Amino acid sequence: MIRERKVDNRHFIPCLVLSISMLAMGSQAAQAALLDGMMDTVEEALAESLAEKNERLTTGNFYTDSSPNAHGPIGMMGEHTHEAGEVMFSYRLMHMWMHGTRHGTTRITNDEALDLGPYGVVPESMRMMMHMAGFMYGWNDTVTLSVMVPYILKSMNHRNRRHTAKFTTRSEGVGDIQLGSLWRLWAVEAPSLGAHRFHLNLSISVPTGNIQPTDSTPLRPDGQRLPYPMHLGSGTFDFYPGITYGGEKGQVSWGFQAIGTLRAGKNANGFSKGDAYQINIHGAYAIVPHWLSGSVRLSWHDWKKYNGADPDINMRVVQTGVPARLGGQRLDVLGGINVLLPEIMGIENRLAVEGGVPVYQYLDGQLETDSVVTFGWQGLY
């Protein structure tokens, strides 16, 4: 068998050039935000109308640490920026539980799932836990830099067609490390207008996660390469361009974020995960001002099927080993709580939790998601 090792660079070069150019531009940023000076006409018109109410228009204020809901729900990333010189450390613990197979929008039995192939083994459930250490730094008035290092633990429970064997496979290790940058675009605020802030997201992930985890199975007690959902990374450099909007007025805040995932070519094992995008819409209310807020979020995920295949993963054994079946869509509804704690040693502390369930899923014979819960701490200095 000849393994396909040809690398497809359709996204890699332009994305890398864009990233480097933007960072070079950011280091020389003379503006507080990228659109400074380009929105003068809009700002003047707003200021004129606000002047009739005896209000003053403020532009370029991205400060978001005064209330618990000034940060988005903890399940979101890159939804706020930092002032120049500010540093934030964070820790997130994410738990995802998947149980049962969905084909299209319909939940099917394990026996029906086995007949999709037909396959000899069916996954009954899967648990994914991720510890995520994060660091953000306000580089200058325009750019916030970030690093996120995930540590992932996955386990999948299976049974065979004849109900004669049940087994669990596990994978664990560091995932793909993400290096990010957030670019302040434009912000306006006034008492009657509220605050409206826009920024760009531009991140890249480094393929540090294992894409050939092994574990013992009844077929290969000495160790078998696990199928794609058990991988800890993509094996490719991935780019995450996006745009984020956040609004705030009184005790209410809201926001929108659209983030894409572009895979740069195929990895060393001859495949790439599909491109993807995610859209979040969220709202929050400060139940106890300056201390406690509650949030709701709608999160739409769309991910394409894999390109290529790992020749060491048998497509005939289990549905999770079929790359063409690994695309899907999902809409989650999530609720959360943010708590802004008093400062300790000059560090502002936030605790937050968010959990939710899918209300819509379209999968091609894969394990469906039942719940997602994220707990997190953020320490700002």
Place this chain on the structure above:
Amino acid sequence: MWRDTVATGWFAIVMLACTSTGSAYEVIEVRNGGTITGSVALTGTPPPPRQFTVRKGAEVCGTNRVLTKVEAHHGMVRGVIVAIEGVEQGKPFPTYQAKAKGPGHGEFHYTGGNTMNLGVHLKTCSFGPFTGVMMADDIIRFVNHDSIKHILHTYALQGRNTKMLKTVHTRSLGAESQTEKVFPAKRLRHAHAVALTCDRHDFMENWLYLAHNPYYAISDETGHFSIDRVPPGDYVIVAWHPVLGMQEQHVTIASHGRLAANFEFTK
């Protein structure tokens, strides 16, 4: 031939661009300068001081703070900037310190000389007096003497009706740290003042008038001011306060002359 002409022309344009640094103030000896004195009055009732509950760093700032934006005694206003516009040559910038009246103890240090050389010393959650002056293209040093973090946020006051505050710069100032910043004239070209605020403490609010020369004064507790060693000539004299607004007068200073210029704001 045409290449030489284009190259020479391009070189000339580049040299011109490099040497055109704008109309910087030049210090010269003033032998026959005049003096402008005057007062600033207020008709009406000044807005009451604003009260704040301190939420961050109360151990340094105190649990409650007051911000008095208009300070008037017997109808005379303290803290109004009076500046003569359009003076391009004259006396050096003065050396002095201006301290906040309290409850914070911030200070503006003006080293003076050929430029203003402003140092903003944050103390007990205060930048300094409510009003002061600064210069564009001049290095400003911010020194945080407090044991807590402040987030410096500067806004340019601009717009046709001065109803717009445009962010110029933000900087996290860690406990007992300092930073330097030049506010480029290009960024402040539509502004006539800069607001100094702290994102973490909403009671920290100060205003710096953008002066272009050392011919300015700030009205004292009796509302009086004095500007000396003014080169003879015709000028516009401006009185500005962040709450009361701006007034202008056209004045003519004679050699060794003394001139009175009084301003009256209404609230």
